[in-house]
């Protein structure tokens with residue numbers, strides 16, 4: 001009689017306190033904890049966090065199985081419950097038929113023909129930032145480049161998807177976002193979850209920050225209802241116009257709020273982080289920075305503005321961003337929860353287990369990336385036999401990032417215009433530490449000295465003439 005052998009469980013540390021498992025260690029140093037486990041046990045590792053089974057999968061074929069081939073066996077993990085407190089049933093956190101409907105609805109807002117118009121807005125918002133820098137940084141003063149990236153990307157998301165400038169609200173939103181993202185992360189790794197309505201100091205802080213964001217978003221929706229003539233064809237109007245096929249009902253304010261909050265959150269923090277890490281890496285690699293500047297000067301000249309048509313010529317710029325997101329992927333990890341038993345990379349995954357995918361580790365696996373710790377944009381300029389699922393800054397499968405093309409275009413425009421006009425140097429002695437909350441952000445910002453190359457006002461004046 002044939003014997004059917006059950007696949008083994010993945011290797012992993014089985015030490016740890018009986019109740020907490022390895023939870024305490026994760027709290028202490030999240031990035032280091034998972035990287036050390038990968039170094040010791042390989043690219044599929046099982047952990048016990050309290051009563052929960054958690055399997056880290058960092059092998060490209062296993063990732064493809066979970067995110068693409070057998071994606072129906074997975075939903076977003078229960079660790080996103082904290083994020084749900086903020087984003088409700090928006091695109092990032094919803095599931096099933098509701099998610100499918102909303103995704104289909106949102107998709108046209110990101111179509112290629114919309115992107116050309118967005119490029120103009122992105123360049124104009126970047127110009128606004130550079131002019132501000134020119135006014136403020138004469139004499140080599142310093143700015144928090146991360147704060148600036150948050151501000152300009154927020155402004156762009158507001159203008160392109162909601163037709164609402166958010167520049168003035170940027171500071172308040174930035175602070176509220178920091179509080180909520182930290183809370184959401186702590187919520188994900190805590191075994192005992194104090195319900196959000198219990199007035200602990202942390203819950204109160206979160207509630208206050210979430211209220212700031214809620215009020216802002218509801219005000220945007222209210223303004224739109226009062227002045228439908230502003231509607232145009234932006235994402236918000238698409239969501240507001242839609243009717244359920246069966247009930248003919250429109251989305252409620254709450255559903256709209258969830259979608260808008262999702263776009264504002266997912267659509268600016270991530271790109272801001274990608275840009276901050278890129279600018280940081282350029283300051284550490286002057287040879288790469290010089291080559292990038294040469295390309296930008298060749299394609300744009302000293303005062304030209306990047307357009308959608310010119311972006312394909314900025315190949316090194318694209319490679320620099322890709323390489324930066326390899327080393328510092330803004331979404332450094334994401335998770336799924338198994339709906340039924342499965343086998344991934346030859347190991348058994350029990351029903352209810354959480355599968356964690358860690359671009360931060362995957363992108364540094366020497367099996368796919370020679371010189372994994374080096375900053376070498378050239379690796380993105382030539383073809384390679386690297387597996388498709390060895391590089392995942394935007395995820396993969398049906399839940400892949402809806403804003404992928406939007407984000408790359410935005411990052412290229414902003415980076416090109418910054419490097420065209422300025423050279424940025426890290427303030428001596430500044431320590432830049434990656435903080436792995438929901439996204440990977442520089443813990444205390446990015447204090448930099450801004451050294452002008454070409455006065456922005458010259459190009460602004462020229463642009464104004466061209467528009468007139």
Ligand code: HEM
Pocket residue numbers: 091092093103157262263266267268270271274329330331334335392393394395396398399400401402403404406407408
């Ligand atoms: C460099 C910038 C960005 C990075 C690295 C990034 C990364 C990601 C990743 C990894 C996912 C998939 C998460 C998962 O599978 O669990 C995702 C989903 C998503 N992203 Fe992005 N993103 C970026 C920019 C944007 C922008 C600009 C927008 C919108 C304007 C956006 C909107 C979304 C949405 C709505 C989802 C959920 C999609 C769904 O589940 O259907 N992202 N993003």
